Amino acid sequence: MPARKTDTTAVLIAFFSFIVLGMPGALLGIVWSPHMRETFSLDLDAVGTLYLATSASYFVASFISGRLFSRYNIGWMLVAGCVLGAVALAGYALAPAWFVIVLFGLVGGFGAGILDSGMNIYFAAHFDSRLMNWLHASFGIGATIAPFIINFVLANDGSWRVGYWLVSGLYVLTAALYFITRARWLPLNTSPQHTAETGVSAPADVTTGSASTPMLSTLRLPIVWVGILLFILFAGLESGTGQWSKSIFFESRGIQEATAGSWVAFYWLSFTIGRIVFGFIVQRFKAEQLIRVCMFGALAGMALFAWNPFPESGVIALALFGFMLGPIFAMLITATQEHMGRTHAANAIGFQVAAATVGVGALPGLLGVAGVNLGLESIAVALLAFMLMMVVSYEVWARMRVSENGA
Numbered sequence: 145m146p147a148r149k150t151d152t153t154a155v156l157i158a159f160f161s162f163i164v165l166g167m168p169g170a171l172l173g174i175v176w177s178p179h180m181r182e183t184f185s186l187d188l189d190a191v192g193t194l195y196l197a198t199s200a201s202y203f204v205a206s207f208i209s210g211r212l213f214s215r216y217n218i219g220w221m222l223v224a225g226c227v228l229g230a231v232a233l234a235g236y237a238l239a240p241a242w243f244v245i246v247l248f249g250l251v252g253g254f255g256a257g258i259l260d261s262g263m264n265i266y267f268a269a270h271f272d273s274r275l276m277n278w279l280h281a282s283f284g285i286g287a288t289i290a291p292f293i294i295n296f297v298l299a300n301d302g303s304w305r306v307g308y309w310l311v312s313g314l315y316v317l318t319a320a321l322y323f324i325t326r327a328r329w330l331p332l333n334t335s336p337q338h339t340a341e342t343g344v345s346a347p348a349d350v351t352t353g354s355a356s357t358p359m360l361s362t363l364r365l366p367i368v369w370v371g372i373l374l375f376i377l378f379a380g381l382e383s384g385t386g387q388w389s390k391s392i393f394f395e396s397r398g399i400q401e402a403t404a405g406s407w408v409a410f411y412w413l414s415f416t417i418g419r420i421v422f423g424f425i426v427q428r429f430k431a432e433q434l435i436r437v438c439m440f441g442a443l444a445g446m447a448l449f450a451w452n453p454f455p456e457s458g459v460i461a462l463a464l465f466g467f468m469l470g471p472i473f474a475m476l477i478t479a480t481q482e483h484m485g486r487t488h489a490a491n492a493i494g495f496q497v498a499a500a501t502v503g504v505g506a507l508p509g510l511l512g513v514a515g516v517n518l519g520l521e522s523i524a525v526a527l528l529a530f531m532l533m534m535v536v537s538y539e540v541w542a543r544m545r546v547s548e549n550g551a
Contacts, residue, residue, distance in 0.1 A: 154328050155275060157321045158263055159282040161226065164314045165259055166286025168233060168252065169504075170412055171311060173386045174294045174405050175304035177395065183304070184242040189516045191387070192509020197246045198253030199505025205257025206498055213262050219326025221262055226319035228255025233312035237305040261497070270330060277423035280474055284416025287386070291409035299402055362484075362491035367544040370537055371480060371492060372499040377534040378472060379500035380507025381446075381527060385465065386411065387508045388515065388523045389449075393458055396520040411462035418470035426471070431479045432542055434471070439535045441468030446531040450524040473500075485546050 172180075176191050184190075213221055232252025239245045267276050294307040322329075362368055389411065393404035418438075426434060445465030448457055477493060484492045507530065514522045 151328055154325060155271070157318075157325060158267070158279060160321070161222070161259060161263065161318045162279055162282035163286035163289070164226075164229075164311065164318050165256060166283035166288075166412075167290040167311045167314070168229075168256075168308075169383060170287040170290040170386055170408075171294055171307050173388075173408055174291050174390055175298075175307060176387070177391045179298065179304040184245075186242060187516055188391070189509065189512030190242065192512050193246050194249045195383075195505050195508050197249035198256070199501045201250045201253035202257035202260075203498055203501045203505075205254045206261040206501060209258060209261035209265060212258070213265055214331075217326065218262070218266065218329040218331065219322055221258060222322040222329065223319050223326065225255045225258035225262065226315050226322060228252065229259065230312045230315035230319060231255075233308045233315065237308040237312065257501075264497075266329070274423070277419065277426075277474060281416055281419040281423065284412060284419055284470060287412040288409055288416055291405055291412065295402055295405040295409070298405075357487050357491055359491050359495075362488045362495070365484075365488065365492075365546060367483065367541060367546060368488070368492050368495060370541040370544065371476075371496050374476065374534060374537050374541060375473075375496040375499040376503035376507070377530055377537065378469075378476070379503030381442075381503075381530055381534065382415070382469060383504045384508045384511050384523075384527060384530070385446075385462070388511055388520075388527075389458075389462060391515070392520050392524060397452065397455065397458065399455065399458070407459040407462060410459055411466045414463040414466035415470040418467040419474070421467075422471035422475070426475065426478075431475045431482070435475050435479065435538065436542075438468045438472050438475070439538055442472070443531050443535055445469075446528045450528040452524070479542075483541075483545050488546055 172191070172194075177188060180186075181188065181190070228251050232248045232255060235248030235251070236245050239248065263279065264276075267279055290307070290311070293310065294304070297306045298304070386408065390404045390408045393399040393407060394401050399407070422434065422438075442465050445461050445463075445468060449461035449465060452458060452461075477496070480492055480496065481489045511523045511526055514526050
């Protein structure tokens with residue numbers, strides 16, 4: 145049977161949905177302090193409760209997404225994820241009190257978890273790694289656009305609530321696109337053969353190889369726990385830097401608010417560019433070599449951020465850090481398949497993605513506690529410490545490997 149051509153319309157809609165998916169987190173990093181925080185008269189570290197709420201529901205959605213997408217119509221599931229996101233962000237915009245935002249955070253986290261995990265599962269089942277890389281780059285595009293939009297709104301005396309209305313509207317548009325094309329989204333058990341011409345591939349290595357492996361069997365392997373730590377640190381560094389760097393620039397280092405917000409946008413831009421650039425070169429080098437280059441490059445960027453020898457060093461540091469940090473996630477996933485073998489790869493990758501939600505939920509909140517009790521500059525030092533821990537953890541993980549028979 146001839147291979148089916150890639151559904152370009154479906155791919156473009158997926159890319160657009162990931163652009164929208166990347167916007168709320170970056171938006172929060174800009175509006176939290178001082179705007180949203182002052183609206184509800186909150187301490188600096190109160191944002192941790194929102195991170196915990198969204199991450200908890202995101203974790204649950206990620207955990208059950210494989211079963212949901214295998215059991216129910218994929219198009220309808222994607223519509224549901226977008227509708228939940230739209231409702232949550234509209235709730236943010238209307239919220240009269242902080243606890244209302246936290247409650248809507250549970251809704252938004254679940255919707256984002258369905259959309260994020262489901263689309264990753266779908267792309268792994270039906271498309272090649274090239275399109276998967278562009279999918280994740282789309283997330284970075286959204287995270288880059290959001291700060292520019294909200295900075296423009298705030299600079300023109302607009303409310304932080306306007307930003308959430310705008311992104312809620314984009315979620316509605318995305319839901320409509322998924323609804324219109326719901327019949328185009330193939331079941332996960334449809335696995336066309338890969339060809340260079342069509343760009344379609346079957347997920348043999350990560351779906352069939354470990355379907356019968358008990359999760360507890362995988363969890364007994366030390367390499368899995370080192371990998372879990374790696375992804376907690378990665379996600380915490382990514383989100384923690386995006387969340388707190390504007391506060392550090394504006395409230396601690398005296399950078400003008402509009403400039404500080406723009407510097408955060410450049411962080412997300414460099415993060416996205418890094419993913420795009422390394423997507424072109426990743427097949428020419430060993431993944432472990434590129435990961436090591438990115439690790440030490442990101443460490444250098446974060447060291448410069450914490451040192452802050454001159455005012456403009458902040459934007460240089462974030463640009464270097466983002467460019468080097470961005471590609472690590474996808475390359476670690478690829479390396480995990482090589483290190484774990486078919487027996488444990490799917491379980492291990494699932495644990496790592498779930499661990500990333502823990503990092504997003506826990507580390508930014510902990511950084512906020514440090515900022516309240518030790519000053520905002522302590523956040524930069526803590527980020528540097530987390531980055532150093534990540535480098536060490538990777539070097540340990542890179543020396544570990546599971547044989548194909550699972551031993």
